[in-house]
Amino acid sequence: MTLDLLFLNGEALNQSNLEDQVIDFQDRAFHYGDGVFETLRIHCGEIPNWKFHQQRLLQAQAQLKLPIDNFLEYWPTFVKKHLSEIESGCAKLIISRGVSPRGYQIPGSTTINWWLKVSDLPEQSLSFKQTNKQLTVCQHQLSRQPAFAGLKHLNRLDQVMARSEWDNKEYFDDGIMCNLDGDVIECTMSNIFWLESNQVYTPDLNLEGVDGCVRRWLINHLSATSKPLRVIKSVKLQRLLSADAVFITNSLIGIQSVDNIAGHQISLSSTVKELADEFNQQYLF
Template identity: 35%
Template sequence: MFFSEKTLINGRPSSKVSFSDRGFQYGDGLFETIAVYKGKIPFYDFHLNRLKISCHRLKLSIPDLKSLDEEIKELCSEVSQGVLKIILTRGISEQRGYRIPHNEKPTRVLSIYPWPNYPIDFFKYGITLRICATTLGHNPMLSGIKHLNRLEQILARSEWNDPQIPEGVMLDSRGQVISGTMSNIFIFISDYLQTPDLNNCGVAGVMREFILQKASTLGIKTIVKPINLDDLKQAEEMFVCNSLIGLWPVRYLEEISSYPVSTKTRNIQNFIQMWIESYE
């Protein structure tokens, strides 16, 4: 696999960002973590759409898209399989404090990372999930987007070290199921594919959006609704997803429930792979 360690900061090769940058000072920014296959980005339109929504929510200037495309091509054109990370911050401010500066000059960072070495068994045979004690607080203004403040997920992921449990279920402060620490959750109940409502908290992942848009192609009906732990226990099938792992079937929820890896989940998993392999 070809891998370039190159990082572009505002379009120029560099590895340094000022400690005065508001992204470092306040987490004032957003990021996208993007899968690269054979120099291409199969889900780029989904990432770009979320990036624009996130910029609008944070009152952050959308980067020049022509420059962004050129930088992505420069970094990704020879990458057979890797991870592109885009970070946008509000940049360096001459003033202290939370107030947004009038002369905002955003910082744009693009970096390439190696592909994560997840066991193939997670993809083939499914995973075990645990339930996290750390909960997600409600903030509708920030729900859905990948802003730079990810402390809740960091604390949740620190709760266990078992390599055979790659993901945990995160609840909100009211006990509703929201997501995994790094993924979105889907369950099948009575032929409906259901995923948690993220109006109050959680990240609306790119793969989640892709599945919701494309499920009808497979004849699958979808519902976005509040989901609780009892729903997980009653589910016929369950899986987690994100833009890097694609789809991992869930076999066990701690010692509470077990699930088969059946045709419906496999069909979605195969559809994702076909999309990736056929993308031009």
């Protein structure tokens, strides 16, 4: 059975009549990208890693002054009512500041609009089974804005331009993105990590990039070990090419090894598989 559900502010929309259902022209998400989104995996009627999604939404509430308290309070009820029977799938949650008069100024009071699109998992995400990934290196550089760093805000033009650098005939799973200084930050759809002497490293995201939920899980998970994850402020591509292993993460693929970066073979490590197994076991995959 194909999953194809759409909700607006918690209410199911009629999929057979979507052409008559339009976004309000004055919605600030449409005008200014004024909002955030989350990509969610659904498993046995629940959202794995939800606490880290909520953590990032609360960060958005603080940094962007988004009024999402009522949404967060209602969310568990919504999941139980509408998602509890879904065995496996994914969803995109979009939260807009809502409708306001013309102009950039944040209105004194506003009601958010939120959409949830539920669909089948992409083919590459049907399981968290290890399938080594191949990466390209994007020429487009990430914009720098510390005020928005870590968030999944609605302006994704950097990722759009970076992803346009390769087509579907070229078999790359993702593309590495660097900042204005040429430092590796992330991939277009995932966070990136590397191993040196069994120590896990990842780029610093205080100036740009998305602080992914599996990344947050890894930092939390490794904090109690003898080798907590180390965040590096400046890392050039060559360091990844010579690393003991490289891997990427996001909420749909979990933790996946990388075996090729722009034609360079990358070593594999059992440590990555162990981390992936620990993540999968915690969320019952």
